[in-house]
Amino acid sequence: MKRLFMALLGLTATVLVLSGCGSNYLTSSGSTGNVLGTPDGGDGSRKVVTFYVVGKGLEPEGALTRGQAVLMAERAAVADGYRQLVEKLRGVYVDAQLKAGNGTVNYDAIQLYTQSWIRGTEVMELKRADYGITEARMRLRVKFAMRGMVWWPVGIDTDVGPVRTASRQGVVSPGSSIK
Numbered sequence: 001m002k003r004l005f006m007a008l009l010g011l012t013a014t015v016l017v018l019s020g021c022g023s024n025y026l027t028s029s030g031s032t033g034n035v036l037g038t039p040d041g042g043d044g045s046r047k048v049v050t051f052y053v054v055g056k057g058l059e060p061e062g063a064l065t066r067g068q069a070v071l072m073a074e075r076a077a078v079a080d081g082y083r084q085l086v087e088k089l090r091g092v093y094v095d096a097q098l099k100a101g102n103g104t105v106n107y108d109a110i111q112l113y114t115q116s117w118i119r120g121t122e123v124m125e126l127k128r129a130d131y132g133i134t135e136a137r138m139r140l141r142v143k144f145a146m147r148g149m150v151w152w153p154v155g156i157d158t159d160v161g162p163v164r165t166a167s168r169q170g171v172v173s174p175g176s177s178i179k
Contacts, residue, residue, distance in 0.1 A: 045146045046154075051088050052139050055081025059132035070134070074126055077136035082118060085140055089153075090116040120156030 057076025063069035092114045099107035118140065125137040144151045 047144050047151070048141055049144060050139055050141045051085055052137070053081045053084040053088070055079065055084060055136040055138060057134045057136070059134070069132070070128070073128075073132065073134040074136070077126065077134045078123060078138070081123075081136045081138040082121065083114070085118055085121060085138065086114050086116040089118070089140075089142070090114060 055077040057073040057078075057080060059069040059073040063072060092112050095111045095113070097107070097109045098105060121138055121140045123136055123138050125135075127135045127137070129135055141156060142153050143155050145154045146152075
């Protein structure tokens, strides 16, 4: 008798719990609070994120010619831009050591490490600034897909193409459309 009562009680509780699951609050049609999906009708499981960086390079004093100095500064600016992109995407491993004694710091060393494989980066503009500094404006568009509750990078955006100038100075602002 006791088993029958417990079975009926469990069945009643299960029916009561499951009866609330049949409501229409999970759909986005006609409701204001979208729990699943996005208001535009897409599932929202893919997004494109654009990363912008400005790398800086300096003309070396030991260059043999002026042309070599300019080329080396441009390459240094692009390399600095790649480093910044890797730091944004993958993070940085920091190794710090400090040796102190008698209230003073005797030795302080901080080393930063980062490593990644990047492709699809666009060098939008190379510009020579004052004092021999060269700036490289770069961008990387990365597709992200949601798996479970985590956004994972799945590749570069297919809309990556050549960048054309939009103003008289030859500068393209991020997000500007060019006709």
